[in-house]
Amino acid sequence: NAGVIQTPRHKVTGKGQEATLWCEPISGHSAVFWYRQTIVQGLEFLTYFRNQAPIDDSGMPKERFSAQMPNQSHSTLKIQSTQPQDSAVYLCASSPGLGGATQYFGPGTRLLVL
Amino acid sequence: GDSVTQTEGLVTLTEGLPVMLNCTYQSTYSPFLFWYVQHLNEAPKLLLKSFTDNKRPEHQGFHATLHKSSSSFHLQKSSAQLSDSALYYCALCRNNNNAPRFGAGTKLSVKP
Incomplete structure (x- = not known):
């Protein structure tokens, strides 16, 4: 089991460019989550x-951020017109269920917007 | 809405001393509570999760007791080790329709 796979591991973009982050969940897991991690805000x-x-996108900034899951083997997080404040580690996690189910996190994508 | 509060941003301890990291929560339901640990340059991993039958979960010397009366799920260990230095997140999940919510995290630094 390779665990949750995230690509790329690092991405540097210029202000105003688009960034697409990829996540491959653990096979058989029914739930996929996206988190943003910064020192100031935590997870x-x-x-x-x-x-x-899509079940709950209440944490997504209303503009510029979108997420999709076109099939059970991958999900994408797209950030349009990236801004320096978007710089963070973006973590994807998958879980066999919700409620008391354990989340398994990927290694994250470190995004740096210059 | 549901929320998790971790009051300490940084806890610094000497090796061998007891560890206690605070976690309190607000929820109108009876949620599941979790502790995740994240070592430097690694992904968060589950450390403990609450049981529905009030048993006390334990792992790697850590334990936590869910106290519904005080809405707390503090993480404890009798003797800190250097390898315990990491970022610890408390998380809450209400039920099968909601994603877990995480606290701000507590960085534990264990010194020799």
Whole structure:
């Protein structure tokens, strides 16, 4: 089991450019989550999917951020017109369920917007 | 809405001393509580999670007791080790329809 896979591990973009982050969840897991991690804010919930359907995107900034899960093997987080304040580690996690189920995190994508 | 509070941003201890990291929560439900640990340059990993039958979960010498009366799930260990230095997150999950919510995290630094 390779665990949750995230690509790229590091990404540097210029202000105003687009960034697409990829996540491959653990096979068989029904829930996929996206978090943003910074020193100041800690782990911020962004959005999650269950059985590929978007369930809760209450943590997503309303503009510029979007997430999709076109099939059960991958999810993408897209940030349009990136800004320096978007610089963070973006973590993807998958889980076999919700409630008391354990989340398994990927290694994260470190995004730096210059 | 649900929330998790970790009051300490940084806890510094000498090796061998007891560890206690605070976690309190607010929820109108009876949620599941978790502790995740993140070592430097690694992904967060589950350390402990609460049981529904009030048993006390233990792992790697750490334990935590869910106290519904005080809405707390403090993390404890009798004797800190250098390898315990890491970032610790307390998290809450209400039920099967909601994503877990995390506290701000507590950085534990254990010195020789």
